[in-house]
Amino acid sequence: MPLKKHSSSREKTRQLFDRVPTTWLVTAVAAVLLAVSAVFGGLDDAEVQAATVIQAGDPHAGSELTLTVDQALLIDAFPEQLVIPDEGNRLLVVRAVVENTTNEPRRLITAPLRSSGAARLQSTIEADVLRISGVHGQALTSPPTSILVIDDGSDKVVVQPDMPVELAFVWEVPAAAVAKGDTIEVQLLDRVLISEGELTYGGLYGDPVVTARLELVLGDVGAGVSE
Amino acid sequence: MKGEVKPAGWLRRNHRALLAVLVLLPATLGIMFANQWLGYFDEWPSRPVPAAAGETIEYGNARWRVEASDRVLGDSAAGRERDLPTGTDLLVVTVAVDPTGTGPDGKPDLCSARLEESGGQHATRTWSNQGPISLDGPGPERTSCSSKLTTPYTFDAEFVVPADAGESSSLSVSIVVVEALPEYASLALD
Amino acid sequence: MTASRWRYLANGAALVTLLSVAAVVMHSAPDRELQQSPIRVAAALGEPASGRNIHATVHSVAVAEAVTAGNGWAGTTAGVWVVVDLSVEAVVDDVGAALGTAVLRVGDTSYSASTRPGDATVAAVGLTTGIALTGPLMFELPTDVVSSAAAATASLELATNSDPRVDSLLVVPVDLAGLDVQQSIDVDFPEWGVR
Secondary structure, eight states: OOOOOOOOHHHHHHHHHHHSOHHHHHHHHHHHHHHHHHHTTTTSOOOOOOOEEOOTTOEEEOSSEEEEEEEEEEESOBGGGTBOOOTTEEEEEEEEEEEEOSSSOEEOOOOOBOTTSOBOOOOTTSOOSEEEEOOTTSOSSBOOSEEEETTTOOOSOEEOBTOOEEEEEEEEEEGGGOOTTOEEEEEEEEOOEEEEOSSSSSEEEOOOEEEEEEEEEEEEOTTOOOO | OTTOOOOOOHHHHHHHHHHHHHHHHHHHHHHHHHHHHHHHHHHSOOEEEEEOTTOOEEETTEEEEEEEEEEEOTTSHHHHHTTOOBTEEEEEEEEEEEEOSOOTTSSOOOOEEEEEEESSSSOOEEEESSOSOOOSSOOOSOOSOOSSOOSOEEEEEEEEEETTTTTTSEEEEEEEOGGGTTEEEEEEOO | OOHHHHHHHHHHHHHHHHHHHHHHHHHHSOOHHHHTOOEEEEOOTTSEEEOSSOEEEEEEEEEEEEEEOTTSOOOOOSSEEEEEEEEEEBSSOOTTOBOOEEEEEETTEEEEOOOTTGGGSGGGSBOBBTBOEEEEEEEEEOHHHHTSGGGGGEEEEEESSSSOTTSEEEEEEEOSTTSOEEEEEEOOOOEEBOO
16 A cells, blocks of 8 residues: 655645536636626626717718708698698608718618508618607607608609718608697617628618717798798 | 458448438438429419410319400501500400309409510510500500409400511410419410 | 658648648639629620610710709709610510619719609619610719719619629610710600610
């Protein structure tokens, strides 16, 4: 029988490690690493980019479009363009100049309508560029029901590269909810290209995020001025 | 040493496994792709039910026959009345429909008609009924199948075709009833 | 050296060769862009060109500051209008056939045909098999792009689907820089039939 040797401290430690289950060791090491990272701020909340607050008339450059929101006003209808709201509703129009800073044309999408005529909240991947909030009776934030080119009143807007175009973004709102002099908040959205699509045509984008806000005071043009 | 049996070759030793692969590989590939291919062929008209000129055939829930086919030349008086574009003719095909049954919703089936030209110097061409060219003058009363009538009736399918359609080639009208896909009725005009 | 040493060397050499061949094959394999690329058909101004389901002839190209369309539309633009007069038809099938892709490419920027004039341009109308539709296409371009060096080698791309992949794409080279900028142009309403 071998003599029981008087083990050195190094040997004692090694025997201790041999007895401890491996999983415990791994967890302990991970915990130590986390604790060390906490010293450098690793466990703090990630900073969310706050939306900048801008004024009417300031251009705001996004990743694809540069927007300059001018004014917001109320109007009864655009009869020539067949944008006529339901009974009891009026149109809230935000005028903005949109410039495409990419090198492909960009189509601006509006909210598709349900068969009943109410706007259907669409998937946010079909990015819109402006949303309004702070209007009673309107879903918290909703894309416009139509977008018109102010110059000739055409819809189905496609913004060409480097060609600024003045647009009217139109929302249908209950007449009782808004009046001249009310303040509404307009949110400017931006989306980021994730990658080129593998099977789909065109890029894949992340959800749009609000990158700027501005407050506008509503004007009222009654039945409308001929533009 | 002499007298030893030669050990069996690789093929002999593995022949069962090789046979299994020979059977299973095509079977696996077939099962993988059969679903998609069957679905593809089921969804577009790919099995014609042919009919010679004037013949009545049974397709879907009705009996079909080409009663008449009129060609209005672009430069004739009737053609000018309808304001046909230069170099085109109007082909009006009268199809007699005798609904024998109803679709799953209890109403007679709706259909879509197309004109098909095969043979001749062009590749196979097709035209749709009620295309983007709009013509002057009163059109036919009924241009497609009705989902209300259960007694025999006729409809007139109008096709605006180039003036050279049908010369040295054969024309036929394809009728598609969605519920009867992939079968479609191919009624010859001449 | 012994026989086995030679064999080891030979094995190593074979492995290295195989790996390098594999690397070359992997890097030269067609990428997704090449696999899904449209089938380009070179065309010339004034000459007819045919794809699988599109047959078009570009008659003329002009640049103007103002355009009046056949339906009375006269929109303004911050840049200039490039007006293309062309005849286009579908070849085999008219299901869903329209001039879905009508793009003017200058350098690496592309401009799509304007839909602002509504049905006064060919871009919005459906096509018919074998019957040509003759009419204008209008593009809005910045003034400095039209006179830039890249505009001399601009090209017009036409296809029936708005997704031009894996189908015929007619490519017509256009020299925009060599065209004078006119004050205004009147264009006809799109018309059907043989011209």
